[in-house]
């Protein structure tokens with residue numbers, strides 16, 4: 010039997026649409042054991058939804074690695090305890106994919122390298138910005154070229170990260186469908202320089218710079234206005250410093266100072282609650298580690 014942990018991730022980080030992602034100190038723990046048939050049991054976040062059957066992203070990724078090794082996957086007992094909120098913009102699907110690929114690779118002797126796992130994970134997810142930090146930890150810039158995914162990983166200092174999820178229905182499919190197919194040169198220019206500066210600000214823990222540059226014109230304006238309370242919550246979070254929609258949303262991620270983090274959490278959540286929208290909130294920090302074995 011092996012046991013692994015895989016982190017939540019926050020993608021985009023404002024202007025870095027589909028390119029930037031940060032691993033968070035929120036974990037799903039999954040154990041894998043050889044068995045005659047496939048079983049999958051979950052406790053924690055999403056248990057009700059995930060315990061309905063054995064067909065899901067994690068088991069699909071797990072089987073894929075057995076196919077690649079050319080070994081029939083006769084069965085496995087997979088048990089997960091999930092802390093990553095689902096449908097939140099915290100990379101729960103990326104975590105499931107990475108857990109399945111990494112878990113199967115470990116069960117089979119670990120012949121696939123991180124680059125191959127990243128390629129498989131990106132194929133399944135469609136973009137690398139969540140799967141790359143879920144694998145590598147830290148802050149990761151990733152770009153897709155024709156035949157490979159180019160990544161650069163950075164360590165970042167400890168920061169307080171305030172995450173507030175409004176309990177609204179906001180599937181990633183919808184969040185991508187609301188985006189325009191084309192953007193103007195002005196908007197592209199707006200984002201390019203800021204994305205570079207977001208990386209610099211995070212690497213140096215420079216919250217003042219982050220606050221000045223964590224702004225986006227490619228996805229947030231189109232998404233925030235469609236999420237009930239989204240724009241108002243964003244504005245409230247902005248009073249505490251840098252803020253972004255986490256991934257495709259609906260969670261808001263605020264980079265308030267450590268001293269203000271608790272107050273930021275209360276005030277951002279209140280914006281949704283005042284509108285009758287329940288919330289789940291977490292104060293966390295970045296994780297330097299990505300997926301890894303615990304036993």
Ligand code: HSE
Nearest residue numbers: 020026027138256257
């Ligand atoms: N970069 C992706 C998006 C993350 O914003 O749609 C969510 O999968």
